[in-house]
Amino acid sequence: xxxxxxxxxxxxxxxxxxxxxxxxxxxxxxxxxxxxxxxxxxxxxxxxxxxxxxxxxxxxxxxxxxxxxxxxxxxxxxxxxxxxxxxxxxxxxxxxxxxxxxxxxxxxxxxxxxxxxxxxxxxxxxxxxxxxxxxxxxxxxxxxxxxxxxxxxxxxxxxxxxxxxxxxxxxxxxxxxxxxxxxxxxxxxxxxxxxxxxxxxxxxxxxxxxxxxxxxxxxxxxxxxxxxxxxxxxxxxxxxxxxxxxxxxxxxxxxxxxxxxxxxxxxxxxxxxxxxxxxxxxxxxxxxxxxxxxxxxxxxxxxxxxxxxxxxxxxxxxxxxxxxxxxxxxxxxxxxxxxxxxxxxxxxxxxxx
Amino acid sequence: xxxxxxxxxxxxxxxxxxxxxxxxxxxxxxxxxxxxxxxxxxxxxxxxxxxxxxxxxxxxxxxxxxxxxxxxxxxxxxxxxxxxxxxxxxxxxxxxxxxxxxxxxxxxxxxxxxxxxxxxxxxxxxxxxxxxxxxxxxxxxxxxxxxxxxxxxxxxxxxxxxxxxxxxxxxxxxxxxxxxxxxxxxxxxxxxxxxxxxxxxxxxxxxxxxxxxxxxxxxxxxxxxxxxxxxxxxxxxxxxxxxxxxxxxxxxxxxxxxxxxxxxxxxxxxxxxxxxxxxxxxxxxxxxxxxxxxxxxxxxxxxxxxxxxxxxxxxxxxxxxxxxxxxxxxxxxxxxxxxxxxxxxxxxxxxxx
Numbered sequence: 001x002x003x004x005x006x007x008x009x010x011x012x013x014x015x016x017x018x019x020x021x022x023x024x025x026x027x028x029x030x031x032x033x034x035x036x037x038x039x040x041x042x043x044x045x046x047x048x049x050x051x052x053x054x055x056x057x058x059x060x061x062x063x064x065x066x067x068x069x070x071x072x073x074x075x076x077x078x079x080x081x082x083x084x085x086x087x088x089x090x091x092x093x094x095x096x097x098x099x100x101x102x103x104x105x106x107x108x109x110x111x112x113x114x115x116x117x118x119x120x121x122x123x124x125x126x127x128x129x130x131x132x133x134x135x136x137x138x139x140x141x142x143x144x145x146x147x148x149x150x151x152x153x154x155x156x157x158x159x160x161x162x163x164x165x166x167x168x169x170x171x172x173x174x175x176x177x178x179x180x181x182x183x184x185x186x187x188x189x190x191x192x193x194x195x196x197x198x199x200x201x202x203x204x205x206x207x208x209x210x211x212x213x214x215x216x217x218x219x220x221x222x223x224x225x226x227x228x229x230x231x232x233x234x235x236x237x238x239x240x241x242x243x244x245x246x247x248x249x250x251x252x253x254x255x256x257x258x259x260x261x262x263x264x265x266x267x268x269x270x271x272x273x274x275x276x277x278x279x280x281x282x283x284x285x286x287x288x289x290x291x292x293x294x295x296x297x298x299x300x301x302x303x304x305x306x307x308x309x310x311x312x313x314x315x316x317x318x319x320x321x322x323x324x325x326x327x328x329x330x331x332x333x334x335x336x337x338x339x340x341x342x343x344x345x346x347x348x349x350x351x352x353x
Numbered sequence: 354x355x356x357x358x359x360x361x362x363x364x365x366x367x368x369x370x371x372x373x374x375x376x377x378x379x380x381x382x383x384x385x386x387x388x389x390x391x392x393x394x395x396x397x398x399x400x401x402x403x404x405x406x407x408x409x410x411x412x413x414x415x416x417x418x419x420x421x422x423x424x425x426x427x428x429x430x431x432x433x434x435x436x437x438x439x440x441x442x443x444x445x446x447x448x449x450x451x452x453x454x455x456x457x458x459x460x461x462x463x464x465x466x467x468x469x470x471x472x473x474x475x476x477x478x479x480x481x482x483x484x485x486x487x488x489x490x491x492x493x494x495x496x497x498x499x500x501x502x503x504x505x506x507x508x509x510x511x512x513x514x515x516x517x518x519x520x521x522x523x524x525x526x527x528x529x530x531x532x533x534x535x536x537x538x539x540x541x542x543x544x545x546x547x548x549x550x551x552x553x554x555x556x557x558x559x560x561x562x563x564x565x566x567x568x569x570x571x572x573x574x575x576x577x578x579x580x581x582x583x584x585x586x587x588x589x590x591x592x593x594x595x596x597x598x599x600x601x602x603x604x605x606x607x608x609x610x611x612x613x614x615x616x617x618x619x620x621x622x623x624x625x626x627x628x629x630x631x632x633x634x635x636x637x638x639x640x641x642x643x644x645x646x647x648x649x650x651x652x653x654x655x656x657x658x659x660x661x662x663x664x665x666x667x668x669x670x671x672x673x674x675x676x677x678x679x680x681x682x683x684x685x686x687x688x689x690x691x692x693x694x695x696x697x698x699x700x701x702x703x704x705x706x
Contacts, residue, residue, distance in 0.1 A: 165535060169584055181596045182518060182655040184572035185559075191575035191593070195551030202545050206538075219537035222544035223588060224581030231522055231576050231596060240544070243534045243584060302535040 001028060003036040005108035009343045010088065010336045013101040017081040017090040023071040023131070026050040026123040030070060033121050036104065042111045043119075046144055050123035051133040053144045054107055056116045062285050063116040064350065065150035065314065067134065067305070068100045069125030076330045087333045094322035094332040098339045099153030102321065105343050106350065113350045115285070118147055125305065129274075134305050138312060149285035150309040151346075155322030158338050158345075160290050160297035162214045162279025162317050164304045168244040168255045169223075169271040172197050172263050179234040187234035191227045194238035198222065200262060201242070209247045212279045214299035216247035220262065241271075245301070248276035248310070277307040280315025292349035293319060354381060356389040358461035362696045363441065363689045366454040370434040370443040376424040376484070379403040379476040383423060386474050389457065395464045396472075399497055403476035404486040406497045407460055409469050415638050416469040417703065418503035418667065420487065420658070421453045422478030429683045440686045447675035447685040451692045452506030455674065458696050459703065466703045468638070471500055478658065482627075487658050491665060502638035503662040504699075508675030511691050511698075513643050513650035515567045515632025515670050517657045521597040521608045522576075522624040525550050525616050532587040540587035544580045547591035550619060551575065554595070557615065562600045565632045567652035569600035573615065594624075598654070601629035601663070630660040633668025645702035646672060 001019055003012065021029040030050040037045055043054040050070070072092035081090030088098070100121060107119045122133030129135060137145055174194040179187025206218045220242060227238030246255040252275035260268050280286050281297060290297050300306070300318050309316035321338040354372055356365065374382040383403040390398055396407040403423070425445035434443030441451070453474065460472045475486030482488060490498055527547040532540025559571045573595060580591030599608040605628040613621050633639050634650060643650050653659065653671050662669035674691040 167535070167585075180655065181572065181574055181576055182520070182598050183570075184574045184598070185570070189554075189574055191578050192551055192555050194578070195548055195555050198545055198548030198551060201542075202548050217536075217538070219534065221534055221537045221542055221587055222580075223534055223584050223586060225544050225547070225578050225591060226581075227575070228577030228579075228594065231594070232520075233576060234574055235576060238578060241581065241584070245535050245537070302533065 001032045003032045003104065005036050005104055009101050009105045009339050012104060013088055013093065013098045013339055014081045014083065016097045016101055017093050018079065020075060020079060021071050022074050023124050023127045026071050030121070030123065033070065033104065037107060040108060043107060048137060048141060049133065051137055052121040054119045056113065058112065058116050060114065060116040063118060063147040064285060065118045065120060065145060065147040065309070066103050066106065066153060067120040067122065067150060068096055068103050068153040069123065070100055070121050071123050071126050073126050073328050078330055086336050088336060089331065089333040091332070094155050094334045095327035096154050096320060096322065098322055098334045099155065099320035102153060102339060102343045102346065106346055109347060110350055114352055115350060117350060120145065134308050138308055142312060145312060147314055149283060149289065150306070150314050150316035151289065152304060152306050152316060152318045153320035154304060154318045155320050155324045155327055156318050157323050158321055158342055159295055160293050160317050160319050161300040162212065162281055162297050163248045163277040164300040164302065164306050165216055165248065166246045166250065166252060166255055166274055166276030167303045168246065168252070168259060168273045170242050170259055171269045171271060172240045172242055173267040173269070174238045176234065176236045178229065178236045181232045181234055184234050190235045190238040194227065194240055197240045197263070197266060204262065207247065209249055211247055211249045212281050214279050214297060216299045217301060218247055219245045246276065248278040251275055274303055275307060275311065276303065277310030277316060279317060283315045286315050286317065289317070289349060293345055354385045356385045356457065358389050358457055362454050362458045362692050365457060366446065366451045366692055367434045367436065367441060369450045369454055370446050371432065373428060373432060374424050375427050376477050376480045379424050383474070383476065386423065386457065390460060393461060396460060401490060401494060402486065404490055405474040407472045409466065411465065411469050413467065413469040416471060416500040417638060418471045418473060418498060418500040419456050419459065419506060420473040420475065420503060421449055421456050421506040422476065423453055423474050424476050424479050426479050426681050431683055439689050441689060442684065442686040444685070447508050447687045448680035449507050449673060449675065451675055451687045452508065452673035455506060455692060455696045455699065459699055462700060463703055467705055468703060470703060473498065487661050491661055495665060498665060500667055502636055502642065503659070503667050503669035504642065505657060505659050505669060505671050506673035507657060507671045508673050508677045508680055509671050510676050511674055511695055512648055513646050513670050513672050514653040515565065515634055515650050516601045516630040517653040517655065517659050518569055518601065519599045519603065519605060519608055519627055519629030520656045521599065521612060521626045523595050523612055524622045524624060525593045525595055526620040526622070527591045529587065529589045531582065531589045534585045534587055537587050543588045543591040547580065547593055550593045550616070553615060560600065562602055564600055564602045565634050567632050567634070567650060569652045570654060571600055572598045599629060601631045604628055627656055628660060628664065629656065630663030630669060632670060636668045639668050639670065642670070642702060646698055
């Protein structure tokens with residue numbers, strides 16, 4: 001399969017959607033992308049598994065990274081693509097092959113941009129973190145990801161979404177003492193004791209801090225609870241699994257410390273922590289990007305791969321065509337006009353100083 | 354295998370213990386019991402599967418039922434029996450083959466008792482209720498169980514334990530609305546809502562009513578809790594499984610109504626209810642029994658088969674050799690002296706008017 005980067009971004013999106021690339025099966029699409037980029041003499045090309053990185057080397061003072069994943073969730077009777085009333089339907093049309101098409105069109109057209117550009121196409125974003133291609137690149141070739149600012153072309157409805165919140169999962173444990181339920185007062189009921197943990201959660205006042213000009217919204221919630229030995233036994237343990245979503249003005253360590261303070265006196269076992277990312281909209285490249293895209297940027301509340309750039313010291317935002325609410329739905333689609341707008345806006349920004 | 358009912362109650366207990374009879378495998382012991390009783394001309398004998406019923410028919414104004422199960426929990430390297438320092442060790446020695454031995458010794462000796470006596474030996478008490486031999490008899494031959502008073506020779510440490518408490522299990526359900534945990538305020542957390550159910554349980558004041566002169570002690574407890582969809586989802590359901598142990602001055606229906614009132618406003622699904630049994634110690638036969646046995650009777654808090662007699666309209670108590678705390682333990686044992694005391698006391702009570 002050969003991609004023709006001289007075609008319109010709409011046609012290119014349809015062509016990419018029609019190359020099925022469910023996570024783990026990205027090779028045909030990665031090959032097609034690498035093949036098309038290899039014909040562009042202004043780019044140096046790198047391949048790592050099913051990830052492809054292409055870079056300009058114009059000696060500009062700033063380097064921008066444009067990144068997108070090329071895999072999709074499983075096909076659900078929504079291939080091949082189809083066009084109707086200005087909307088392109090099909091698996092991955094919204095999340096995020098229209099963004100990938102914008103990346104490819106920019107790569108083809110920007111032979112002499114005002115900023116150096118690194119185009120990153122990676123695999124396995126829709127599956128467990130350990131398989132994530134961007135994580136793999138950040139471990140084996142962090143130099144390829146270096147830059148002053150990164151844009152992840154995930155669907156945001158073409159609105160700049162800055163940074164992302166972090167996420168922490170922990171088990172908070174209530175303990176008691178077993179007894180026969182016919183003589184319950186001889187024991188101590190751990191499930192009843194867990195009511196104290198739920199009291200803390202019910203009384204928790206979540207912060208809504210402004211970070212780098214964007215309003216975040218934290219949350220501390222039980223996402224699981226389990227306890228019980230048998231129908232006639234007073235239980236001696238009850239585990240409440242909590243999920244703390246925290247604004248990027250806290251580090252992962254600070255988030256952990258906060259959760260331990262909130263549940264002071266309870267046994268707390270941290271399961272995992274993924275730090276968030278500051279939007280960094282005060283950085284010159286980011287500020288000019290926001291100004292060029294227009295509209296009011298908003299905070300990204302869910303965790304995304306921008307956090308990986310943040311971990312590398314690179315401010316990053318999410319910006320791409322497609323309604324994020326349509327991602328992973330059978331009827332996902334994207335407005336052709338929105339893909340075109342994104343292409344035009346980013347082309348203008350990268351061309352000018 | 355042949356049982357010699359002329360031997361001492363201690364020797365007889367050892368012999369019965371050595372006839373392994375884990376639930377479902379009672380036939381050899383049931384055969385031995387039926388064979389021994391068949392030689393006693395003052396008894397009429399009935400057999401139903403592995404249950405054996407023997408009755409005097411002396412035309413006395415009162416009839417007493419003495420009942421015991423002949424099955425045991427699984428053997429755990431504790432057969433054959435062994436005697437040490439006046440204690441008989443072995444699977445079933447405490448629960449409740451020493452009681453069965455007392456029944457058999459009484460059956461052999463009481464050729465002309467002051468009260469008519471029905472001796473019931475039944476199977477499958479240690480397994481799920483539907484297999485219980487006493488339940489089966491109560492369905493197919495309730496006439497065989499008829500009487501004015503029943504004694505279940507379960508281990509009570511030779512103290513009269515009157516009646517039993519009932520037990521009810523129910524699920525109390527908190528509901529909410531799912532949302533992504535990064536935007537938790539768009540949903541409604543069912544686990545947090547279940548804190549209200551735990552509040553009810555924590556604040557519940559359990560009654561300790563006196564029924565027919567015995568002090569019972571109720572309890573309403575969570576015995577299980579579960580909720581959660583995924584680590585990033587605000588859960589829409591949390592189920593608290595509760596166990597209500599209720600004194601025998603409430604019927605099963607009243608217990609259900611009480612639980613519904615306590616959890617007014619919550620969704621309550623009753624899983625099962627087993628009514629308790631009043632001790633009925635005011636009945637003439639029961640009163641004379643308590644007086645004959647001596648000591649202060651106490652309330653039975655756990656549910657036992659005396660409730661089946663209660664359901665048949667027959668007051669019943671638990672009274673037998675062996676420490677109930679040793680039941681189902683590998684090291685279970687019984688004091689020979691206590692078996693002898695039980696035999697002597699019951700023999701005296703049944704012989705006299």
